[in-house]
Amino acid sequence: MATSTLDSFMSLLLGRFDNREQFEAKKAAGEVFPFARHVNTACNDKILGLPADFPGVFMIEESYYETDGKKSSSPHLFLFTEESEGVLLTSYDAPEGNDKRTLSYDTMVPAEYASLKESGKFVPALYCEHDGVWEGGSDSMFTPTMKFHLFERFSADALEVTETMEVNGRRVFGFDDPIVYHRVQD
Numbered sequence: 001m002a003t004s005t006l007d008s009f010m011s012l013l014l015g016r017f018d019n020r021e022q023f024e025a026k027k028a029a030g031e032v033f034p035f036a037r038h039v040n041t042a043c044n045d046k047i048l049g050l051p052a053d054f055p056g057v058f059m060i061e062e063s064y065y066e067t068d069g070k071k072s073s074s075p076h077l078f079l080f081t082e083e084s085e086g087v088l089l090t091s092y093d094a095p096e097g098n099d100k101r102t103l104s105y106d107t108m109v110p111a112e113y114a115s116l117k118e119s120g121k122f123v124p125a126l127y128c129e130h131d132g133v134w135e136g137g138s139d140s141m142f143t144p145t146m147k148f149h150l151f152e153r154f155s156a157d158a159l160e161v162t163e164t165m166e167v168n169g170r171r172v173f174g175f176d177d178p179i180v181y182h183r184v185q186d
Contacts (some may be wrong), residue, residue: 005082006055006087013040016038016183017182017184019116031178033067035065038063039061039104042058046105047110047111048111052057056080056081058092060105060108061077063076075102076091077102078092083126085128086134091120091124123139134152134154136150153178157182160178160180
């Protein structure tokens with residue numbers, strides 16, 4: 001059976017990743033930069049009532065950051081679907097019965113597909129493949145004055161993630177360089 005475009009894309013994205021190599025280099029250079037981890041887990045098995053031929057992959061992305069001794073986390077529920085132009089990422093609100101601040105695959109309370117709600121703030125991101133590298137992103141206005149910018153590059157070598165937040169045109173979150181994640185073994 002041929003591997004679909006979505007299967008190939010998800011094989012790059014699913015797993016455990018961190019930016020230890022980049023973090024150590026930035027630290028040695030005296031730069032403040034986060035140590036970051038991603039745990040990306042497909043979770044269609046936790047979505048109840050999916051159609052038998054459902055064409056997408058739901059994924060829990062658990063993101064953990066530590067900067068200057070301060071720790072934070074940012075979990076998300078995403079749906080990836082294959083489109084004619086590439087792979088589309090759609091963000092969903094944490095399912096009812098789940099805490100949006102602590103959502104993880106291990107703690108996720110199963111949810112009915114019909115009850116899931118797309119994020120009203122996040123503009124879906126389209127990823128296109130060029131020579132084995134997927135690129136994509138989107139700009140979302142979370143409020144009339146708060147803009148979230150996402151740009152990502154995925155390859156067999158690394159996941160490069162650039163996320164910035166601007167309020168009234170001034171950056172309040174994010175870094176000049178993308179966070180470069182490499183796959184880690186459990």
